[in-house]
Structure formats: C-alpha cells, structure tokens
Amino acid sequence: MSTTLSNPSSTQAQSAPPPFTTRAGAWLKANLFNSWLSTATTLALLYVIVRSLLAFVDWAFIHAVWSVPYSAQGIADTTVCHNVKGDGACWAIIADKYRLILFGRFPYDEQWRPAIVVFLFIGLYVCSAIRKFWGKGIATKPIILVAVMAALATLVDDALFLLIDIVASLVGRPYTQPPAVLSAVLGYIDLTGRYVFMVATTIIWPMVGVWVITLAAIGVLMSGGVFGLSAVPVDYWGGLPITLILATFGIAIAFPLSILIALGRRSTKMPAVKMLCVLYVELIRGVPLISVLFMASVMFPLFMPPGINVDKLLRAQIAVILFAAAYLAEVVRGGLQALPKGQTEAADALGLAYWQKTGLIILPQALRLVIPPLVNTFIGFFKDTSLVLIIGLFDLLTMGKIALSDPPWQAFSTEVYITLAIIYIMFCYAMSRYSRGLERELNSTQQR
Amino acid sequence: MNQITADAPMDTLRDISRGKPVIVLDKVNKWFGSLHVLRDISLSISERERVVVCGPSGSGKSTMIRCINRLESHQEGRILVEGTELTDDLRSLDTIRREVGMVFQSFNLFPHLTILENCTLAPIWVRKMPRAAAEELAMSYLERVKIPEQAKKYPGQLSGGQQQRVAIARALCMKPKIMLFDEPTSALDPEMIKEVLDTMITLAESGMTMVCVTHEMGFARQVADRVVFMDRGEIVESGPPHRMFESPQTERLQLFLSQILRGH
Numbered sequence: 001m002s003t004t005l006s007n008p009s010s011t012q013a014q015s016a017p018p019p020f021t022t023r024a025g026a027w028l029k030a031n032l033f034n035s036w037l038s039t040a041t042t043l044a045l046l047y048v049i050v051r052s053l054l055a056f057v058d059w060a061f062i063h064a065v066w067s068v069p070y071s072a073q074g075i076a077d078t079t080v081c082h083n084v085k086g087d088g089a090c091w092a093i094i095a096d097k098y099r100l101i102l103f104g105r106f107p108y109d110e111q112w113r114p115a116i117v118v119f120l121f122i123g124l125y126v127c128s129a130i131r132k133f134w135g136k137g138i139a140t141k142p143i144i145l146v147a148v149m150a151a152l153a154t155l156v157d158d159a160l161f162l163l164i165d166i167v168a169s170l171v172g173r174p175y176t177q178p179p180a181v182l183s184a185v186l187g188y189i190d191l192t193g194r195y196v197f198m199v200a201t202t203i204i205w206p207m208v209g210v211w212v213i214t215l216a217a218i219g220v221l222m223s224g225g226v227f228g229l230s231a232v233p234v235d236y237w238g239g240l241p242i243t244l245i246l247a248t249f250g251i252a253i254a255f256p257l258s259i260l261i262a263l264g265r266r267s268t269k270m271p272a273v274k275m276l277c278v279l280y281v282e283l284i285r286g287v288p289l290i291s292v293l294f295m296a297s298v299m300f301p302l303f304m305p306p307g308i309n310v311d312k313l314l315r316a317q318i319a320v321i322l323f324a325a326a327y328l329a330e331v332v333r334g335g336l337q338a339l340p341k342g343q344t345e346a347a348d349a350l351g352l353a354y355w356q357k358t359g360l361i362i363l364p365q366a367l368r369l370v371i372p373p374l375v376n377t378f379i380g381f382f383k384d385t386s387l388v389l390i391i392g393l394f395d396l397l398t399m400g401k402i403a404l405s406d407p408p409w410q411a412f413s414t415e416v417y418i419t420l421a422i423i424y425i426m427f428c429y430a431m432s433r434y435s436r437g438l439e440r441e442l443n444s445t446q447q448r
Numbered sequence: 449m450n451q452i453t454a455d456a457p458m459d460t461l462r463d464i465s466r467g468k469p470v471i472v473l474d475k476v477n478k479w480f481g482s483l484h485v486l487r488d489i490s491l492s493i494s495e496r497e498r499v500v501v502c503g504p505s506g507s508g509k510s511t512m513i514r515c516i517n518r519l520e521s522h523q524e525g526r527i528l529v530e531g532t533e534l535t536d537d538l539r540s541l542d543t544i545r546r547e548v549g550m551v552f553q554s555f556n557l558f559p560h561l562t563i564l565e566n567c568t569l570a571p572i573w574v575r576k577m578p579r580a581a582a583e584e585l586a587m588s589y590l591e592r593v594k595i596p597e598q599a600k601k602y603p604g605q606l607s608g609g610q611q612q613r614v615a616i617a618r619a620l621c622m623k624p625k626i627m628l629f630d631e632p633t634s635a636l637d638p639e640m641i642k643e644v645l646d647t648m649i650t651l652a653e654s655g656m657t658m659v660c661v662t663h664e665m666g667f668a669r670q671v672a673d674r675v676v677f678m679d680r681g682e683i684v685e686s687g688p689p690h691r692m693f694e695s696p697q698t699e700r701l702q703l704f705l706s707q708i709l710r711g712h
C-alpha cells in the first residue's frame with residue numbers, strides 16, 4: 001500500500017520538466033559558480049562591470065548637459081559644459097551639430113533631401129534583407145527584350161554624348177554644343193530608355209526594379225536640378241549619405257565583380273583571363289586603400305581626355321569598388337575551393353553548360369559557405385569608406401571632425417565620437433545579425 | 449561462347465549478334481603526369497548490353513568510365529559514343545553528356561536543392577522542358593526508384609541508399625541512352641546495398657545500356673552480359689560472368705577473385 005502511495009508522486013517528479021527558476025539556478029551554478037576559482041572570477045568581473053556601468057550612466061545621463069544658452073549672435077556659450085567636463089557628458093554639442101554631422105554642407109533648408117535619402121537606403125536594406133522579396137516576377141521573352149533594348153538604347157545614347165564631348169574637346173572647342181535637334185533627340189531617347197528600363201526590370205525581377213528605382217530617386221534627391229529641386233553639386237554633399245552611397249554602391253557592384261574575378265582566377269580554359277585576375281587581385285591587395293583612392297583622385301583624371309570631368313565622388317566610388325572587389329574575390333574563391341569536386345562533376349555529367357553549372361550549383365553553395373567572411377569584409381568596407389577623407393570627401397566621420405573644429409565645442413570630442421560609434425555600430429550590427437539569421441535559415445533546410 | 453576473350457574480332461562478333469555498338473574505345477591511352485593509367489584500352493559495347501567492370505583498386509576503372517562522358521580526357525586513341533567522337537569540341541561534348549547518365553560512388557546530389565529540384569534541374573535547363581512537365585517526369589522516376597514521398601526533402605535528410613536511388617532517378621530524368629555507374633554501392637552500409645542493386649537490376653531489365661564498375665559479384669552474375677577485368681590500366685580478361693568467375697583464364701584474375709572471396 002505504501003509503495004503505491006509513494007509511486008505516483010515520484011514518477012510525476014521525474015516526468016515534469018524542472019521549473020524555470022531551478023533551471024536558471026542550475027545554469028548559473030554550472031557555468032559561473034562551479035568552483036572557488038570561477039566564483040571568485042565571476043564576482044570580480046561582476047564588480048568591474050557594475051562599477052564601470054554605474055560610472056558611465058553617471059557621466060552620460062545623471063551629470064550630462066543637454067543644452068547650452070546661445071548669445072545674441074548665435075554663438076554657443078559652453079561654460080556649463082566646461083564646468084562639468086570629466087564628470088558629465090556635454091550632449092549639447094550633438095544637439096547643436098547633428099545636422100552638420102549627418103548631412104554635411106548640404107544647403108541647410110534642403111537637408112530634408114539627404115534625410116529622405118538616408119531613410120531610402122535603410123528601406124532598401126530592409127527590403128533586400130527579406131528573402132521572400134527576391135522572387136522572380138514575370139519574365140516573358142518580350143518583356144526581357146524590351147528591358148535589354150531600353151538599356152542598350154540608353155547606353156548607346158550615353159556613349160554618343162560622351163563621344164560628342166570627346167570629339168569637341170579634341171578639336172579644341174570643349175564647350176561646343178551638339179546641334180539642338182540631335183541633342184533633343186538623344187536626350188529624349190535617354191530619358192525614355194531609362195523609364196522603360198526601370199518599369200521592365202521591375203516587372204521581370206521586382207527586387208532589381210526596386211533597387212534601380214530607389215537609386216534613381218536617391219540620385220534625384222541628392223543632385224536635384226529636376227522636378228523643381230534646386231541643384232546641389234557633389235562638393236556640398238557630406239555626412240551619412242556619402243558613407244551610405246560609397247558603402248552601398250561599393251558593395252553592390254564589387255560583389256558581383258568579385259565573383260567574376262574569383263571564377264576567372266580558377267578558370268583552366270582561359271589562362272590569359274586567369275593571369276589577369278591574379279594580377280588584379282595581387283596588385284590591389286598589395287597597396288593600401290589610401291593609395292588606391294589617391295590614384296583614383298589624382299592619376300585617373302590625367303588619363304581622361306581634357307574636358308571630361310568625372311567627379312570626385314565617382315572616382316572615390318570606383319576606387320572603393322576596385323579595392324573591395326579584390327578582397328571579396330579572395331573570399332569567394334575560398335568558397336569555390338571548399339566545394340567538393342563531385343558537385344562540379346555531377347553538374348558536368350548532367351550536361352549543364354558552364355554558366356548554368358556556375359549559377360545553379362556552384363555559386364549558391366560556395367557563397368553559403370562564405371557568408372561569415374563575406375559579411376566580415378562588407379563590415380570592414382563600410383567603415384573603410386571613412387578613408388575618403390584624404391581626397392577631400394566629407395563622410396560621416398570627417399563631418400564629426402569638422403564639427404569639432406568649431407572653437408566653443410573643441411573640447412567635446414568624446415561625445416561626438418561616441419555618437420558616431422553608435423551610428424556605425426547600428427549599421428554593422430544589423431549586417432552581422434542579418435548574416436547570422438541567413439546562415440541559420442539556410443542551414444536549417446540543408447543538413448549535410 | 450566459351451572461347452570469348454578480350455580480342456577485338458570476337459567483340460565485334462558479339463556486337464553483330466546484339467546490335468550496333470554505342471560505345472567504342474579504340475586503343476585509348478591516358479596518363480596522369482607520368483603515371484600511365486590507361487594502356488591501349490579497346491572495348492566495344494553494344495546497345496542494350498550490360499557490362500560490369502572490376503579490378504583491384506587503382507587499376508583505372510573509374511578513369512576509364514569517366515573518359516566515356518569526358519569527365520576525364522584521354523590523350524591517345526579514339527572514343528566514340530553513339531557514333532560521335534569525343535574531342536575538345538564543346539558541341540559534341542554537350543550531345544554526348546545528354547545521352548550518357550552517370551551515378552557516382554558518393555552520390556553527388558546537390559545539397560541545396562530538394563530531391564525534386566535535383567531531378568528537374570537538368571531537364572529544365574538542358575532539355576529546356578517546361579517546369580510542370582519536368583516535375584511530372586521526375587515524379588514518375590522517383591516512383592520507379594520507390595521514393596516519391598521524399599520529393600520535397602533535401603538530400604541531407606535521406607539515408608545513403610535513398611540518396612543513391614535519387615541519384616539514379618536524377619540521371620534517368622535526362623532520358624539517357626547509356627548509364628554509367630562508378631561503384632554505386634561502395635559508400636553504402638550493407639543493408640542499403642540491396643535496395644540500390646534492386647533498382648539497378650530493374651533498370652537493366654528495362655533494356656538500358658549499362659556500364660558498371662562494381663565488386664558486387666552477385667549483381668554481375670545476375671545482370672551482366674560481360675565482365676571486364678582491369679589491372680594496372682589494362683583490360684586483362686573479359687567474358688560472360690559465369691566463365692569469368694568459375695574458370696578465370698589469367699593468373700591475375702584468379703588472384704583478384706581469391707582476394708575478393710576472402711574479403712567477403
């Protein structure tokens with residue numbers, strides 16, 4: 001009788017999962033307090049962490065100065081800040097300078113434009129991050145044909161314009177206008193071509209369409225000159241949009257380029273292409289980004305015919321792309337090499353042509369393998385864009401420095417750098433989180 | 449029949465009795481660096497014939513059948529498949545690879561695609577078949593290898609035997625005229641070998657031209673029209689399975705058989 005009485009309770013105790021608090025307690029005991037040494041380490045670290053956290057909260061919030069009085073001339077009176085320096089942060093500098101830091105010397109009243117651009121970029125990242133959106137749209141032959149024709153028309157058109165420019169400059173009259181009719185026709189083709197291309201790509205591949213349209217919108221917002229927006233030359237751009245433009249285009253163009261280079265480097269059938277790719281990678285990897293930027297900004301114009309002026313931002317962009325492509329190519333090559341030979345052989349045996357094999361079998365697997373180092377490189381380049389400072393472009397970091405050159409605020413660099421760091425961390429952390437999620441998602445379906 | 453050896457004239461005689469030759473290897477030589485892996489290989493395989501290739505490890509069996517769909521290229525001699533000579537010409541390569549299916553020892557399924565996608569990939573991209581038709585075709589072959597219910601899974605979620613059967617279905621979806629097998633059961637646990645061999649036997653009975661590198665003597669006895677024994681890059685002896693296994697003519701084959709029997 002007594003056994004039957006005690007039995008139910010004991011089985012229940014065994015089958016029911018232990019309550020949460022005991023589990024957390026058990027985890028703590030097993031990982032943080034499992035021996036005298038680890039208990040001592042845990043307590044010591046806890047003490048250090050709590051102390052520094054308290055000190056930071058004290059500095060950043062409790063003793064912080066959030067605003068300062070301004071003189072009649074609009075000069076900030078930072079005496080309060082100087083008085084608490086060391087004990088409290090002076091966030092007033094951020095309140096005073098945030099628009100300068102974020103948007104640079106973009107005309108003050110027009111700064112809503114770069115603000116929208118920043119949000120467009122963020123929206124673009126978010127859309128691209130959702131893999132559902134990458135599906136194909138309607139890709140019938142006529143629509144593809146239309147898209148290709150439109151792209152070709154625009155390109156040929158641009159080439160013609162360039163040709164006219166070059167010829168004009170060669171005959172020594174750089175400012176000659178082409179005949180009005182010709183220029184009107186060309187302009188018309190150019191514009192129509194662009195719109196048709198945008199619409200067609202959106203139908204074929206919505207995501208690509210979204211990119212093309214968003215980038216066009218960003219271009220219009222930044223440069224202006226159309227739709228009643230005042231024109232703002234590149235020299236006035238600065239801050240976050242510059243950083244985002246350089247990083248986004250840099251990565252978006254360098255990545256596909258790097259895949260081609262990596263494939264070229266592994267090519268066995270085309271030794272010349274292979275050598276070119278090896279040369280490219282080794283050459284670019286062998287020099288610091290600063291010198292590539294310098295080359296692009298100083299040497300590149302020397303090679304162009306006079307009268308053709310490729311602007312500073314574009315030159316920096318090209319340098320960043322070339323540089324990133326070399327590094328990414330090596331990462332991609334690592335993935336290609338890690339792929340078992342059997343995969344290529346199976347694709348060959350099925351009769352897949354080179355590009356089918358590459359696009360359907362090799363790259364999807366190879367790129368999955370290298371997501372962590374790829375994202376590592378992306379993050380690196382996001383931050384490296386700050387080097388464009390040396391060729392006179394004002395990215396986010398540079399604008400922070402410029403903000404600090406204002407005499408009343410010179411002493412408060414910590415506050416500015418913390419703010420900049422938070423902005424950089426937000427973007428980089430988003431990338432890293434996304435890559436981890438992507439990896440997990442891809443691995444859940446594909447267990448080797 | 450009991451006189452048949454590896455001599456070319458006798459091979460030709462057999463061919464006439466069975467139908468036209470679909471694979472012809474004529475004095476094929478191949479080197480890996482200085483290693484002479486194929487030495488004067490001459491072999492003619494006719495339509496609907498089932499050939500089993502055996503021999504010790506490193507004797508060049510894989511290299512020989514991989515030359516048939518040009519996963520490896522030979523350096524001397526001629527190889528004709530369906531009357532087309534294998535050269536570096538890409539066009540001829542394409543036509544041959546469509547006609548020749550291959551099953552590998554390590555399955556080589558595409559791990560990032562589902563079973564169904566593995567099977568429909570080549571019909572869609574190489575044969576330009578509409579997706580719906582390709583899926584229907586794939587399902588019919590998956591049913592034939594008895595795993596239609598796994599169609600939506602990924603290769604990593606299947607057992608080795610199931611994966612190898614998918615690999616067979618994948619090759620069959622291209623409707624090849626010839627199937628090459630390179631030790632299809634060597635990477636499998638004993639209990640899975642049978643299910644793959646059964647699939648291959650069914651295929652053989654349907655009249656497929658097959659070249660199998662395998663050490664499964666039971667399979668060879670049951671389905672092979674001819675067994676080819678290779679050693680050190682040469683075809684040492686060939687003939688119908690009962691004669692090869694019961695009265696081997698050459699010392700090398702005798703030695704090989706005794707080793708195999710001891711191993712089993």
Ligand SMILES: Nc1ncnc2c1ncn2[C@@H]1O[C@H](COP(=O)(O)OP(=O)(O)OP(=O)(O)O)[C@@H](O)[C@H]1O
Binds near residue numbers: 483503510512
């Ligand atoms: N890609 C290669 N490069 C250099 N040598 C190779 C290569 N592939 C095979 N070999 C060599 O060629 C010889 C024949 O190899 P092969 O794979 O054809 O033998 P096999 O008969 O299939 O052996 P196994 O039964 O072990 O599969 C071996 O000595 C092998 O080491």
Ligand SMILES: [Mg+2]
Binds near residue numbers: 511630631
């Ligand atoms: Mg082998």
